Amino acid sequence: MRPIALFSMRNLRLAVLSAGAILFLTPYIWMISTAAKSREEIFSSSLSLWPERWALWENLAKAFSRVPMTQLLFNGLIVCALIFFIQVVIAIPCAYAMAKLKFRAAQTMMTLVMLGLLIPIHATALPIYVVLNKVGMLNSYFALSAPFFISVFGIFLFLQFFRAMPDDLIAAARLDGMSEMAIVNRVIVPNAWPAVTAFAIFSVVAHWNDLFWPLIVITSTERATPPLGLLFFRAAEAGDDYGALMAATLVITLPLVVAFLAAQRRFIEGITLTGLKG
Template sequence: MSAVASVKGFSALARILRHVVLLVTGALILIPFLWMISLSIKAPGEIFHASFSVWPVQFYGIENYEKALSEAPLLRYMGNGLMVCGLILALQILLCAPCAYALAKLRFFGRDLVFGMVLAGLILPHQVLSLPLFILGYKLAILNTYAALILPYVVSPFGIFLFRQFFKTIPDDVVHAARLDGLSELAIVWKVMVPMALPAVIAFAIFSVVGHWNDLFWPLIAVRDQSLMPPPLGILVFKNEEAGSDYGPLMAASTLVVLPLTIAFLAAQRWFVEGLTGGAVKQ
């Protein structure tokens, strides 16, 4: 009985430690966001006060958010980000789904080599390609256009890998039945595979939209026209040219930019987790 009690005590202690680690990690992640929201509702003199409080002594949120929306074209930046992220995601799915289907369900010479190149693309930072992409954009005369923000991302190694892993979990009998019904390979991709892999599509969509919505490095190189700037680059211009040291409106603008992503993730988190774990099976 003492051995059983000790095992139960150890299990209870392990659960407590696990929850403590999760709570501490979650707090460390949330503190910057809490600080950002707190600064967005504080008066300028209170932001640099020696003592920090979450709730301001003088609520200054209305003024800060009005400045964020009026002193810089924030809505234009967010519209640019929405359009760029939407087009990138649509083109990525359009290209990645057939590629993943070919790697998962078709047999052809060099398939393993192609998949190896996809895996190599996963570990290659996109910043490494910034110089050749810039030169290519200059040769094609697409710099300082929406095309410069979209075209470098239309092929996603991560998207191909994620879809391929999920497609591998779909039985081959489903594909054979679709072929017997007279469907072409492309029709099988869009009418059978992609609908069955909807969780993976949603998970990839979240990764893609978050990554490109928050991207600052490549837009900083590719565009100069303020009317083309996505949200992170637009906020940078807002800080330098308009707000200066007035960090209240800057934090308000940052909060407005982060808010759509937070809402989208909370709405789709169940499919997000299912999409990431659905392909995690032994092949």
């Protein structure tokens, strides 16, 4: 009876997880369905998931012709890469210092990190905008990236990961005559790739999808990020060409899906090792 009970529980868990996956994937599936339909079919009274006439390529052509889609994707890539690179360069040494070095201000720094997690970008948006406007840095990659160069979440995530690393490994590196920066570069970073990958997913998804800050500092499509480009596209289309709009959304969200699937194993490993499980 026991193997049968275990088999039933396993099937039950699988059924629950499958139902949850279908529930969360439903909006994305409906977006793909809408992107593949013509305008007439979208506004028809019948609701069907499978389009009667495939208009996906037609809608994609509209998406690429109405707004500079390639430029939007390039802008998103540059901004996310710049933010992530500087975040990691700052967060890893800070987290290593708090996790493995003993100094008086360690507890104070930890308190500041925890307080920093409570402060949203909305609270500091106005003074940052005023400063950028005064120095003439609006409508630039720097304006899109600068407020996010220091990630307290990244520091906290790497701190949790470094605390789990054995002290003997670092002690051995010190006995070999390595400086603290050499230890970070040659010992810590090579062993921190699971945490770096996990943080990369969080950082890229957050800033690729961000609309609030680009809407404040960007006023033209030349430096617009993908979500802001969708807003420009909808305005250009008067909000009624949902097939082309969903096609544009599909193009913009597809890189995130591909990136997550490619880094899925390391992402789960990093989340597990840093103790940030839900």
